[in-house]
Amino acid sequence: MSNPADPVVVDAAAAAAPTVDTEKAELVLAKTSEPPAPAQNETGEAVTATTADSAAAPLAADATETTVDGPPLATAEGTDASNPVPSASDPAVAEQEPKAPVRTPFTAPLPVSQPSEPVPLTADQEARYASVLSTVSAWTTVPTTSAKNSPTAPITDGERMWLTRECLLRYLRAVKWNTVEAQKRLLGTLTWRREYGADGFDPEYISPENETGKQVILGYDNASRPCLYLCPSKQNTQRTPRQIQHLVFMLDRVIDLMLPGQETLSLLVNFGESGSGSNPSATQGRQTLSILQTHYPERLGRALVINVPWAVWGFFKIITPFIDPLTREKLKFNEDLRQHVPPQHLLSSFGGDVEFEYDHSIYWPALMKLAEERRAEQRERWVKGGKRVGEYEAYLKGGDHGSLSEVEGGQQGADPADNSEKIPEIPAAVQTSEVVEQQ
Template sequence: MSNGSSAQPDPQTHAQSSSSSFKSTSSQLAPTETPASSSQVTAATTASGVQEEEPEWQAPQGRSLTTPITRPMKTAEPKPPAALTPEQEVKYAMVLAAVSQWESLPTTTLKGAPSAPIQDHERMWLTRECLLRYLRATKWQPPAALKRLQSTLSWRREYGADTFSADYISPENETGKQLVLGFDNECRPCLYLSPSKQNTKMSDRQIHHLCYMLDRTIDMMPPGQESACLLISFKGSGNSHVPTVAQARSVLNILQNHSPERLGKALISDLPWYVNTFFKLISPFIDPVTRDKMRFNEPQRNYIPPMQLWTTHGGDLDFEYKHDDYWPGLTGECDRRRAAARERWEKGGKRIGEYEAYIRGGNHPCLAQVIKEAGGEDTVEGGESDADLAAAGVAKLTV
């Protein structure tokens, strides 16, 4: 919930004034508004404390939008998560108990790799919803979920996923071949992939670029949403723009093994014959759950509000990619959201198993408050507590 006026500065004008540096923190928010809370709020609080309805998102009039969209349409709404069964609650508690005891992790995915202490950003990554995503991805097998959780954290260390800077990635995106732009009907942030706009030769940085943009897509998720919508258009692509099978397998490794349950929909369009052949080649590497989320050559207005769907994909959004506007706009917005999320996580007690809705600025209470209200602690402050662990009496597991 915002504590200031609902009026916001023009994001495009602000971004243009800051385009001289990709380290810009150009803002689309009112000075007192927190980034995560602004991503999905329906009301703002004035200085007098009166609730005022926030206006619907509108594209700029008389000119093209050149910066990211910071909030979904009011008609968009995430689907509520399915309630856990008693058996699933116990399995979640087992995983929470185990990861809460992790003090160090392997620095690479190689067998026998040296370990290093777990860092705060890794503890923050281990949210309640994260643990549940890995449990669902492993068909509710706690040992398998724990193994994959550790593998992902070790992979991120080995891959350097948390060290890629905006300046390092910037050259890969100068043509706008990947864009985080708008939200679908279920508040999923949309990531556009346009292979025809490939502007660099094959290198590790190309895959780093995708990893970086997936993380930025996650940054843009509003409270209550944990998956993304991919829009992949092969319009204008030639044989040289089709990734190799090795590249595709690297991408699938990131999506399926290290970002499980993050794909909500994949809308794939303008497939020439050789791309169809490519999909047949990689089909054996795509798990059935991922394959079921893929839609080929369907009207994308069925899934995304036309006002936030780019005209190149059949929508009504007049968007023009200008790197000097878009890149600082995206990276600055995501930097602010991550900083606000980190502040909330620390305020909530820096707990493993924290609620993502709380971290993202939603109305959900923090884990410490939930525990306190349930009678698990006398106070929400202080050090680590076994009351965090719903599984305190459940068997302790190791990877």
């Protein structure tokens, strides 16, 4: 569990979901500044991720594009369930407007949607990164549970592929560049994913949770972040562990669809027509908070919330003292979402031009197929690059960036598999068992 100073990543809907006693909320609000009325379009507080880099990058740049011309780069066929989504290798630009209604995910952002340039690392940050890279590259086993003295099992290729350069940097930023803490957090997430079963959730098992389309991945915002829409009013299941597993599953699918140069997502939440019965319990909210702040650091780029009910305002006011002030700037309440997402990629129910109709029999297999294609392509590139810990995500996701082996030695055409001697020469790595003992 991270300390209170650590950045927090929270799904806005799940975090806001705990039931709030109305009288208590009104009392808290009376003692604090009044929340902005929905029509005022003011920024509210959020439980979201923040980074040292986020503080340095102008947040206004995320919402500079307000008018965009042209259709999405590519969309899947609207009604053909036999071939619901084009291959990830199809041309990026479609010559026709998307069919209405849209029923499947867009496969690429608009040309004007571009991620921000990464902030270069300082010499000290590079050294700290090299230290963590050396440590995690030496890991051969991972605990199977979070219990003390838990048995271990060999680290898998999938776990090693997860340990990209950008992943290590995300955890380092989340703990203010404390190398020992970053190592503990990384190992803790690998252990949690095993214990929670995050990599083993079957789409068929998760499918009933999404039959009403209460979570939809569709389109990209102005900064090329994939958009995850949450509609609490479409809640269709009882409060069970699978509801939280559903969120984790969808977060991983959003990550699958991130393109080269983008590490964060855009979360859009519409509380319209939702009631207390459609909101998760306080226990679910706390569980979600714990999972996301600990195991998905640096993943939320923007959270856009509309039609906020009074009880939710009260909840945000209550938790404000526990939130890093920098994180609050990432949440926008009741704003014109066309300022943040191109209208051609924004659902009409959120103020955009996309006439989207959720048909589970079409959307769900289309999303699963697209995500699996992207994962398969990344696995293929990782193997081709030599199965390196610390690989570049831009390379894995098909960008024009070279692999780690190519960047290190300009070895295009050479066999990158033998790279054991290329781990940076830095102090001896902390062994896995030592990291566990420090947790």
